[in-house]
Amino acid sequence: MKTLLQIQSSLSSDDGQSSQLAHRFAARWLQANPGGRIVVRDLARNPVPHLTAERFQAFLTDPEDRSPRQREIVAESETLIGELEAADAIAIGLPMYNFGIPSTLKAWIDHVARAGRTFRYTENGPEGLLADRPVYLLAARGGLYHGTPRDTQSAYMMNFLGFIGLHDVEFVYAEGLALGAEEAQATLQNAHAQIDRLAGVRLAA
Structure with missing residues (x-):
């Protein structure tokens, strides 16, 4: 059985535009992966x-020397x-x-990026320890930032994901959502079409 991990980070939970894009992606993924x-x-x-x-000290402490509280903290990280991994x-x-x-x-990133667990330092530099798998980033923005110096998100997420071994990364951008109803509708339609193309081409592969 295939598994999709859907991470939502909108403060509006399911009502956020990025969450709604993620829900659409998940629905299309299920269509391409029946029984997933x-x-x-x-x-x-x-x-x-x-x-x-x-919390950081708990990650650094040797497993046999961890206090009950430190073991609890590490267990939370292990769940994430x-x-x-699944x-x-x-x-x-x-x-x-x-x-x-x-x-x-x-905060989620800080709990999954752990030395010796998801990455390690070598004489040739850091090495990600997670097996590569597709990552889809559904980015919702009020303004127009993609390709400009103000887009700090894209490079940051690519760097983080690559650092832990995830290099197969695809972005879907929905920008200009605060620039009026017509602009928002057009950008969402474009994002939906890109998600649907991914479902028809990549997700079923």
Whole structure:
């Protein structure tokens, strides 16, 4: 049974435009993968704690020396990493807040990017430890940022995903959503068409 991990990071949960794009993607993925399973990680409804010195120290402490609290913290991280490892494909709803990614998504990143677990340092530089699989980023933005210096999200997400071993990355952009109803409708139609093309070509492959 194939599995899609759907990550939502909109503060509006299911009502966010990026979440709705992710839902559309998931529906098309199911059509291309009958009998498949979707695991939803909603970071608005179930936020991952932000990284603290206590949590970081738990990751660094040798397993046999961890306190009960540290084992609990690491178990939370392991759950998130396990969802990544079990997924055949990953879809991330990606809204833009103040030119960056949501802080809840950054907290999730801080709990899955762990030295010795999802990446390691070698004499040739860092090496991702996750087996590559397709990642789809459904980016919803109020303005027009793609291809400009203000688009800090795209390079950041590509760098992070590649750092842990995920290089097969595809973006779907829905931009200009705050520039009027006509602009929003047009950009959403384009995003929907791109999702549908991905479903018809890549997802069924």
